[in-house]
Amino acid sequence: MQRRNERFVERLPLVLPHPLYAYLLSGLLCLVGLGIRLVTADMVPSGFPFLTFFPAVILSSFLFGVRPGIFAAILGGLMSWYFFIPGGHSFSLNPAVAMVLLFYSGVVAVDITLIHFMQNANFNLAVERERNRVLAENRELLFHELQHRISNNLQVVAAMLSLQRRQVDHDAARRALDDASARLALVGKISRELYDPSGGGRDMQAFLSTLVADVIEASGRRDIVVAVSVPGEVRVETHVAVPLALIVAEAVANTIEHGLPDRAGQILISMEEEGGRQVLRVVDDGRGLQPGFRIDGQSLGLRIASALATQLGGSFALEAAPGGGACARLDLPAPPR
Numbered sequence: 001m002q003r004r005n006e007r008f009v010e011r012l013p014l015v016l017p018h019p020l021y022a023y024l025l026s027g028l029l030c031l032v033g034l035g036i037r038l039v040t041a042d043m044v045p046s047g048f049p050f051l052t053f054f055p056a057v058i059l060s061s062f063l064f065g066v067r068p069g070i071f072a073a074i075l076g077g078l079m080s081w082y083f084f085i086p087g088g089h090s091f092s093l094n095p096a097v098a099m100v101l102l103f104y105s106g107v108v109a110v111d112i113t114l115i116h117f118m119q120n121a122n123f124n125l126a127v128e129r130e131r132n133r134v135l136a137e138n139r140e141l142l143f144h145e146l147q148h149r150i151s152n153n154l155q156v157v158a159a160m161l162s163l164q165r166r167q168v169d170h171d172a173a174r175r176a177l178d179d180a181s182a183r184l185a186l187v188g189k190i191s192r193e194l195y196d197p198s199g200g201g202r203d204m205q206a207f208l209s210t211l212v213a214d215v216i217e218a219s220g221r222r223d224i225v226v227a228v229s230v231p232g233e234v235r236v237e238t239h240v241a242v243p244l245a246l247i248v249a250e251a252v253a254n255t256i257e258h259g260l261p262d263r264a265g266q267i268l269i270s271m272e273e274e275g276g277r278q279v280l281r282v283v284d285d286g287r288g289l290q291p292g293f294r295i296d297g298q299s300l301g302l303r304i305a306s307a308l309a310t311q312l313g314g315s316f317a318l319e320a321a322p323g324g325g326a327c328a329r330l331d332l333p334a335p336p337r
Helices: 002-010 019-039 054-064 066-083 095-165 171-193 204-219 238-259 300-311
Strands: 224-229 265-274 277-284 315-320 326-333
Touching: 019 054, 019 066, 054 066, 054 095, 066 095, 095 171, 171 300, 204 224, 204 238, 204 265, 238 265, 238 277, 238 300, 238 326, 300 315, 300 326
Parallel strands: 224 265
Antiparallel strands: 265 277, 277 326, 315 326
């Protein structure tokens, strides 16, 4: 309702189908003022001849503009002079009448001037608001286009790595190129989906669910059930999303490759606050960890996940799950509230 009122005020003075209508309506307001003044003649002291005409002048100026307001001021002054100034029903003029008319002219001139400046200010405000809206739309469009181009460029680089892989005979090099291509493709997809010029972030539950579904689909596995449990108020900020997504994707891919390589299984991803920090866990019911496991001696992907966690001000670890299987644990600082 407030926004609707603001838009109405910004459209003033009203643009009527024909300029004459504004003067007719202003005259009608003066006639209404005259009727009210005649009805209340016994209740209003004789020293207030213009009392009911001031609202007509103000409304005419407010609704229709300066010229209809001046017209209403002149018409209302003439009606007051003729009907209600002592010695009425005439246009007699003496010093006292001249002083009263001069006072009336000054008051209505101030009213009309103030309303005119107020409407100019409202008009300028409306123009500025529209300009800001257009600028915001352009910024949003450019931001979206930038995200789109970055995503496309990363996808192109990933495709080039995949093509380069065909010319490499060494198995380790082929696997490294495959891993690099997959990570670049993932970053490209995340960049496209993270489009959020407002900076408000995305819902963590939806973000992780989409991410894990993509990783599972890329693995070609249909026998793995994934559950994501995150409090509804948790959101992922844009600058955190890419490293977080790479860590989670690496944890899920590691589970598929080493924890559940040859059988169906379950993966539970959860996030909760512990000791003032946010803890994200990726738990599976697979084979578990080998004796003497150390993350720094494992695959490049796990070492990258550990480095990215440090970059976020947290830590990454693989540990045995309470019910069997393995648990990838990511500790992050709790976001400010």
